[in-house]
Amino acid sequence: MERLRPGDMALLAMDSANTPMHLATVEVFEPGDEGFDYRKLVALVGDRLAFVPRYRQRLMSVPGSLARPVWVDDDDFDITYHVRQSALPRPGSLEQLEDLVARIIARPLDRTRPLWEMYLIEGLEDGRFAILVKSHQTLVDGISTIDIGQVILDTDTVSRARIPDEWVPRREPSSAVLLTEAVHEQLRNPVATVGGIRNGLSGLVQASPLFAGRRAVPESPLQTTLSQQRRFHAVRTRLDDYRKVRRFHGGTVNDVVLATITGALRAWLMTRAEPVHSSRQLRAMVPMGVMDKDLEPTSLGSQVTGTVMTLPIGEQSPVVRLHQVSYALKAHKETGKAVSALRLIGVGGFAPTTFHALGARVAAESAGQRGFNVVVTNVPGPQFPLYACGARMLQSYPVQPLLPGHALAIGVTSYDGSVHYGLTVDRDAIPDVAVIGQCITEALAELVDTTADTTMRAPRGRDRTSPPRGS
Numbered sequence: 451m452e453r454l455r456p457g458d459m460a461l462l463a464m465d466s467a468n469t470p471m472h473l474a475t476v477e478v479f480e481p482g483d484e485g486f487d488y489r490k491l492v493a494l495v496g497d498r499l500a501f502v503p504r505y506r507q508r509l510m511s512v513p514g515s516l517a518r519p520v521w522v523d524d525d526d527f528d529i530t531y532h533v534r535q536s537a538l539p540r541p542g543s544l545e546q547l548e549d550l551v552a553r554i555i556a557r558p559l560d561r562t563r564p565l566w567e568m569y570l571i572e573g574l575e576d577g578r579f580a581i582l583v584k585s586h587q588t589l590v591d592g593i594s595t596i597d598i599g600q601v602i603l604d605t606d607t608v609s610r611a612r613i614p615d616e617w618v619p620r621r622e623p624s625s626a627v628l629l630t631e632a633v634h635e636q637l638r639n640p641v642a643t644v645g646g647i648r649n650g651l652s653g654l655v656q657a658s659p660l661f662a663g664r665r666a667v668p669e670s671p672l673q674t675t676l677s678q679q680r681r682f683h684a685v686r687t688r689l690d691d692y693r694k695v696r697r698f699h700g701g702t703v704n705d706v707v708l709a710t711i712t713g714a715l716r717a718w719l720m721t722r723a724e725p726v727h728s729s730r731q732l733r734a735m736v737p738m739g740v741m742d743k744d745l746e747p748t749s750l751g752s753q754v755t756g757t758v759m760t761l762p763i764g765e766q767s768p769v770v771r772l773h774q775v776s777y778a779l780k781a782h783k784e785t786g787k788a789v790s791a792l793r794l795i796g797v798g799g800f801a802p803t804t805f806h807a808l809g810a811r812v813a814a815e816s817a818g819q820r821g822f823n824v825v826v827t828n829v830p831g832p833q834f835p836l837y838a839c840g841a842r843m844l845q846s847y848p849v850q851p852l853l854p855g856h857a858l859a860i861g862v863t864s865y866d867g868s869v870h871y872g873l874t875v876d877r878d879a880i881p882d883v884a885v886i887g888q889c890i891t892e893a894l895a896e897l898v899d900t901t902a903d904t905t906m907r908a909p910r911g912r913d914r915t916s917p918p919r920g921s
Contacts, residue, residue: 452520453517453518454519455591458587460815461587461588462509462588467558468676469853470557471588472586472587473806473807473848473850474555474848475802475803475846476580478574478579478580481841482840482842486579488533491570491581495568495602497615498601498602499598499617500614502597505595507522509588510522512632516636517632520623522623524619532564534568534569535570537571538571538572541574542571548681548682554567554582554584555849555874556678556679556680565586568581568598569584585807587851596804600801600804602838604836604837605837607840667822671724671879672823672856676857676876677876679878680875681874681877683887684871685871685873686845687868687870687894689864701775701776707828709772709776709893710893712732712771712893714890715761718886721889726764728766731761731763732761733822733823734760734761734822735822736757756815759775768897801831805829806827806848806850809827814853817854825859827850827861829863833867835866845868846870848863850874851874858875859873860872860873
């Protein structure tokens with residue numbers, strides 16, 4: 451039996467109707483020559499479940515809560531319960547898809563079953579369809595389990611032989627066995643057992659809105675008491691635009707993404723008549739990829755760390771904002787452990803869905819210890835097409851969970867020449883999420899426009915990531 455880890459226990463305890471701790475990815479496909487339907491998706495998932503055995507397990511509590519819950523095989527596992535079918539009125543628009551995604555992610559997962567769901571959403575315009583994968587954060591640890599959205603995708607349209615899978619659920623342990631194991635564990639290592647439970651509960655307390663409210667977080671409309679409903683908005687931009695800005699001004703594509711988000715949040719606050727004075731800032735939790743030679747290369751869970759950085763929303767100049775963001779990230783880059791986009795893509799078992807899940811875990815674990823206004827997960831994906839049963843994936847939008855007291859979470863995935871933003875917001879707190887989306891496209895266009903002005907280029911010989919004058 452494998453016991454729930456202390457950090458996962460805190461995530462599970464944090465889970466509520468107002469703060470469901472699951473995350474999702476919504477991907478848009480065009481069907482291949484042979485088409486795509488619900489039957490194909492069920493067969494595909496059934497074929498790939500052997501890669502993610504945790505997705506056929508559920509949590510079982512120990513009587514008297516003498517120890518953390520354990521993972522047990524679901525002896526009543528029903529794939530058709532987890533893989534579901536839905537549809538939009540044809541021809542379905544992106545806005546209708548966003549509304550459906552918002553309703554799905556607002557619903558909590560059934561604790562008595564494996565903690566995941568997958569939806570085939572048909573009816574999109576031009577004959578397209580979408581797949582939404584929704585998994586609880588306790589499932590994806592990057593060590594023993596990756597996200598199921600990763601394993602259903604292939605790099606080509608070649609049909610593959612079925613993977614031998616003669617899975618038979620192991621018998622569920624009795625209450626007596628669970629109690630005996632808990633007692634033996636306490637006798638073997640009482641300090642670790644009690645400490646593990648205490649650490650898990652401590653993580654819950656620190657991540658609660660009351661505890662987080664004591665942190666020094668800049669005031670903004672991004673902090674609120676959450677409702678049970680969500681909105682979701684998707685934004686698609688061109689990767690070449692970010693590369694153009696990077697080549698002209700220096701830095702990295704990641705710097706340009708964060709500068710774009712900074713400019714967008716500044717503009718959005720201004721549309722709300724919020725004061726955006728020169729010294730105003732927001733603090734963002736930005737999970738970053740790291741590489742440590744002492745870690746196993748397949749231990750993805752150890753290759754993401756949380757960096758809290760300042761977004762200079764009070765700065766008027768888009769170029770100065772870009773250089774300030776670059777400088778803020780320079781310390782992380784100079785540790786020698788920062789991973790470039792190309793190297794990150796080469797990590798064994800890499801996929802954006804898994805790294806977004808790990809980023810969300812890092813943010814949740816840091817919520818009570820480090821004050822920040824918003825979480826931004828930015829993950830580089832493959833710059834070539836991926837397929838599901840011959841259907842080509844066109845777009846991939848991350849759907850990040852909202853932490854207690856946080857009205858906005860931003861996920862960014864680059865894939866096949868595009869950069870996709872997924873904006874998850876509280877429905878009541880930010881009804882104007884589409885305005886943030888528009889501000890993202892305008893902030894990027896503003897940065898691209900600066901590349902046409904030679905006076906904006908950093909002088910030769912100057913470190914382009916050094917702090918601009920006046921910063």
